[in-house]
Amino acid sequence: MNGPQTGKAPATDLVPLTRPRIGLALGSGSARGLAHIGVLRALKEAGITVDLVAGTSMGAVIGAVFAAGKLDGLSARLRNLDWPGIVALLDPVFPRSGLIDGQRVAQFVRAHVPSAHIESLLLPFAAVATDLMTGEEVVATTGDLTEAVRASIAVPGIVTPVRSNGRVLVDGGLVNPVPVSVARAMGADLVIAVDLNHDIVTGRLSRPAVHANGSGNGNAHTPIMARLLESLQAINSPVLAQFEAWLHKAPLEPLPGIFEVLLASLYIMQARVTEADLRHTQPDLLIQPPLGAVRFMEFDRAEEIIDIGYRSAAEQLAHWPITPSHE
Numbered sequence: 001m002n003g004p005q006t007g008k009a010p011a012t013d014l015v016p017l018t019r020p021r022i023g024l025a026l027g028s029g030s031a032r033g034l035a036h037i038g039v040l041r042a043l044k045e046a047g048i049t050v051d052l053v054a055g056t057s058m059g060a061v062i063g064a065v066f067a068a069g070k071l072d073g074l075s076a077r078l079r080n081l082d083w084p085g086i087v088a089l090l091d092p093v094f095p096r097s098g099l100i101d102g103q104r105v106a107q108f109v110r111a112h113v114p115s116a117h118i119e120s121l122l123l124p125f126a127a128v129a130t131d132l133m134t135g136e137e138v139v140a141t142t143g144d145l146t147e148a149v150r151a152s153i154a155v156p157g158i159v160t161p162v163r164s165n166g167r168v169l170v171d172g173g174l175v176n177p178v179p180v181s182v183a184r185a186m187g188a189d190l191v192i193a194v195d196l197n198h199d200i201v202t203g204r205l206s207r208p209a210v211h212a213n214g215s216g217n218g219n220a221h222t223p224i225m226a227r228l229l230e231s232l233q234a235i236n237s238p239v240l241a242q243f244e245a246w247l248h249k250a251p252l253e254p255l256p257g258i259f260e261v262l263l264a265s266l267y268i269m270q271a272r273v274t275e276a277d278l279r280h281t282q283p284d285l286l287i288q289p290p291l292g293a294v295r296f297m298e299f300d301r302a303e304e305i306i307d308i309g310y311r312s313a314a315e316q317l318a319h320w321p322i323t324p325s326h327e
Helices: 030-045 058-067 071-079 083-088 103-112 145-152 180-185 200-205 223-235 238-248 258-280 299-317
Strands: 004-006 022-026 052-056 125-131 137-140 162-164 167-171 190-194 285-287
Touching (some): 022 030, 022 058, 030 299, 052 058, 058 145, 145 167, 180 190, 285 299
Antiparallel strands (some): 125 137, 162 167
């Protein structure tokens, strides 16, 4: 990934405008990130022109496709995504740095964004990642697009990190879940931010995890875990056999599964970081779709999630003073 920046993103060379330059900060959120598609649709219907995009994690995926002018194709593909399609995006690896390699997701992005480099996109774009060794924010505004997005979505412990220019990069949500500061540094006069983390901690409590067998028992395998185990069994390792036996073992008191523990920890952290960041770097318009009950890989709920994003954005835009007459 050529040109990653540490900390603050550089201002991007842009054509002078006679109106405020509008930047979009798309936040992290795994499957909840599909709401960004609905938000973008609402912006278009309201006549709001977006001039630049900064995205973190799933926000980087949607933002990259939008900046390439290919969002309609991605939206149609995601609306038809079912569990077999979701599972097909997983490429399990021996669990060292992560359980999923992430290359299939990268290929999925590449199929919708043929542009090889960030600077060839129609709009200025930035993807936010985290340097795992230093904890610094890394912002990619040039270089290999797929690699930048792949680094931004590398959820620690689940998706393997990306090595780039001597760095080990993981999910940007660790340091900047809603990259308002990046959009401003890129030259935005006004920033529209989409926060998908505001109710994730409380929202998860309202809906227990439902697994492949339809139960809420934390000992049952989710389709994701079943897929991982199926692939890892091919390695035929005694350690993996012990791992599977441990997963099936019923504890004396029901406890969350390994995915639940990892994700709940990340959600709590990201919710707190987002809250603090938004107080410090306030956007000009904040859109917060109520998606706390949507879980990590529930991409099969695409239609519902996109619609919630659309309705939340439309409601906020109805009260925003920036109208098409300002364009």
